[in-house]
Amino acid sequence: MFGTSGIRGPVGDTVTSELALSVGRAVGVDADRIVVGRDPRESGRVLTDALAAGARECGADVIDLGLAATPTIARAVGWRDADAGVAITASHNPAPDNGIKLWTPSGQAFDEDQRTTIERRIREADWKLADWTGQGERSRWNGARERHVDRLADAVAIDEPLSVVVDVGNGAGGVTADALAALGCSVETLNAQPDGSFPGRPSEPTAENCGTLAATVAGTDADLGIAHDGDADRMRAVAGDGTYLSGDVLLALFGREAAEEGDRVAVPVDTSLAVADALASVGAETTRTPVGDVYVAERASESDVVFGGEPSGAWIWPEETLCPDGPLAACRLAALVARRGPLAELAREIETYPIRRENVETEAKEDVMGRVRELVAGRYDDVATLDGVRVDRENGWFLVRASGTQPLIRVTAEARDPEEADAVLEEALGVVSDAGA
CATH class of the missing domain: 3.40.120.10 (Alpha-D-Glucose-1,6-Bisphosphate, subunit A, domain 3)
Structure with a gap:
């Protein structure tokens, strides 16, 4: 259920x-x-x-x-x-x-x-x-929305107010525009009228769905753009030059800003190496969870975890709340840009790596996953079965997971070099094929 x-x-x-x-x-x-x-x-x-x-x-x-x-x-x-x-x-x-x-x-x-x-x-x-x-x-x-705005204004300080475009996506995230305005920012909204048919754009704030936001930010003097899904638990961002930031880059920026030496940041098993590398630069590290903000929140409740996030756009600051709070993430991002400079430049500080993804259709995904676990246990040393099967290799990693809703096995691979990423993906697909998919 x-x-x-x-x-x-x-x-x-x-x-x-x-x-x-x-x-x-x-x-x-x-x-x-x-x-x-x-x-x-x-x-x-x-x-x-x-x-x-x-x-x-x-x-x-x-x-x-x-x-x-x-x-x-x-x-x-x-x-x-x-x-x-x-x-x-x-x-x-x-x-x-x-x-x-x-x-x-x-x-x-x-x-x-x-x-x-x-x-x-x-x-x-x-x-x-x-x-x-x-x-x-x-x-x-x-009074709940007003209370939320007041709490965000208390939790975040923006010394140099920005110009921000907020794409509410016809959802419930208007609290973000109110909070940014309360923090002194100049705010323009897109798709601000709540409408559950989502006439402005599809609810999920993907790069494809945020084209109008990206064009609006790039065509004006806005410092950044914010996009929410229907209930505003997710937040995605566009830099001042109109570039839509990947979830891994945002996770790396938020995590690096929140963490100090010895701290941990909770991330799902499919998170990029870019996040771990960014955290290593400040002496912090990741702690992996199953995919899902519920699991990230559970890990974020541990005392040495200062932040948790998912590349899909769920961001959790446990000292504030264990709920993914898109409006809080928007305000924290605006404060980061006001303090440290343009978002596009901050994003360029995060070294990114090629990620490959492929789906394998099968009507017997649970049986296939059982055989995948048996095969990798015999072939590899660094194996984790927290959520699906993740194998860490010297040159990268791959993850094999059964889809929760479709007859698919999802395969993800990453390495620090494009050719290596291709090779790791082929290696992972070979395991899935050997398992009978």
Whole structure:
């Protein structure tokens, strides 16, 4: 039921009001107060109503934030002394989808044990409905966005205000424009009207989808551009010359800025060598996690981890919150540019390396992955099975993972030289072929 980023799927198929009602009941079993909010998808209204009804049936009070960014919802759990938070969102997925993501008071997403408990309660209908005198109340709080803006303004200082273009993507990330303006920046917005059909551009802020942002930044005197997905847990960036920055470069910049000697930065297993090299320059190192911001957040809760991030655009500063906070990332990036100079120049300081990716179709991906694990155990010394199978070689590394949603084996390879990257990819594909794919 739960993927690495909560429940997601097509509305009316995977995601229904019946499911939302059951999730609300399951969360309400041991919660006195729950915060709930949604992204701009119209289906979110129905799902919010159903989830709130389920929670209230089990005696929990529900505080409804209405339309809100996911990091605002996650932070609001602690602000309102609630026991749990629920974001009704499909994040960067297309308009026909929606989903449900659950949050703890620390701002961290429900971990594997908590998700398993919710799944079991739903499967077994393990809840007790309150009678008419014991049902919870539903109230509205309209102050969450303002509270988030105030928190960002307190957490970040920008001495030399910048000109920033923010592509909200018709999502819930307008809090970023408000926060940057509060920090003294000149802000222009694109696709700022919330609309869950995402008419301005697809929700995921990829390079292809951020062409208008890149052209706008390059064609004006803007210092940088910011782009969010539908619920603003992701943040991607465009430099002042219109260059769209890769996620690995952003991760290296954020990590190098946050870390000092002896610190660690949490990154997923498919992160570029560029990040480890950038951290080594300040005496810090990476600690690897499975792919998914939930796992990065879990590792970021450890005392010597000062930052966590995913190249997909999820950025976590644990001293602030364990939720990926796109607006916070936007403000931190603006502060970095104001302090250290143009983003394009900062990006050029990060040495990047060729990464190769290829998918192998198979209807037996779990069987193939089992044989891949057996083969690499006999052929290589430096093997990690944290998420899929990663093999570190003297000249690079490769990762073989089964897709969570498609009949595919995903193969990633990287080396510091293009020819070596090609060779490592072919080596990895050979392993997958030998495994029967």
